[in-house]
Amino acid sequence: MNFEDIEQKLNNLKADYQATKLPRDLEEKGLWEVLGKLEERKVRFSRRPFWFASATLLMIIVFGLLAGWKKVEAALPGDSLYPVKRFSEEIVSKVSKDSQIKVENRAKEVVDLVEKGEENEKALKETAKEYEEEIKSAKEKLKSEKRQEFNKKLERHQEEFKKVIKKSSSSNKQVEEIIEANKKIREENEENKEREEEKKEEERENSKSSEKD
Amino acid sequence: MEKLITRAQQGEKDAFGEIYLLFYKKVWRFIYFSFWDKEQTSDLTQNTFIKLWKSLPSFNVERGSLQAYIFTIARNLIIDESRKKKESLLDEALEIPSKENLEEDLDRKEAAERVQKALANLEPEEKQIIILRYFEDLAFADISKILKTKEGALRVRVHRILEKLKEELKNEF
16 A cells, blocks of 8 residues: 555545534534624724834924924925925914915925926926915905905915916916916905905994984 | 735624634534544634634734634644543544434444544644645645644654554555
């Protein structure tokens, strides 16, 4: 009898092994008994992806602080410090309940990206789009007394954009689009301001006439 | 399988239930033929899975298969239990439940006896090697992890076990 024969016989025994019947109780109730004895598991926050992402973000923040805040402020899309800049901007915006820091930063980034040149075309396109979204969003949240100040800011941005268009012709299309958007938002803002002033005037008149009565 | 493991690691009992259903029969048979006590076997099977639930968060697929991990837990329980009691006699362990089909169960009983007789002269660990390799079709790599031995040494050992089995299987089959 050689080893192949032995292995063949073991193979035959395998069928007998597989045919061995389990107790009926175990077949019918085993699963539920085990499930009933399992302790509730608390999901640990030390699971690698979350921990790793948090540690990475923390390192970026610490690195940003060490590298100097000015470098963070000057960071553009694609720079290693850019996420730090966006993160800090988010915090400031939420704490102050004012998203105008985002408007300022996006405007400055558009100018810097245009000045940097053609290789940043994709980043410029995205930043220009974000600028448009931010100015729309900021306009919606403005209180009436802040509208004039906001419009002055947008005018300043427009001057910067026009200057930079003259310097670089390759990014003209994006910059022209945001100049157009900027202009539109200023006009809407101006209209909103006039409507609010008219409404206030009406309310003043109404209160005067009701006093007389 | 990996998704199932991840879900169970995160605490989903449904996922763990699926793992139980995939492996509980294998674990039961492994313990039964190593330990040869039907009542204890069920308890040990359940304990294997309760222990698995507790230790599953630390299980890493890259270090080996889940099947090997489960058999390792089962084997460790067998070792602990064996230290507590003497081995049961062959006749005591095989009880036929009265409500079941007697004829069918007799066939199964004889089948189980054939397996047990074939393995009777082997040491407990040798039985486990034969069960894992020839009845559960585990790879040498997995078995070596379960037994905490090197693969080369395991292959040599299998060869020696087959030599031992030669006489037993020649007479019986």
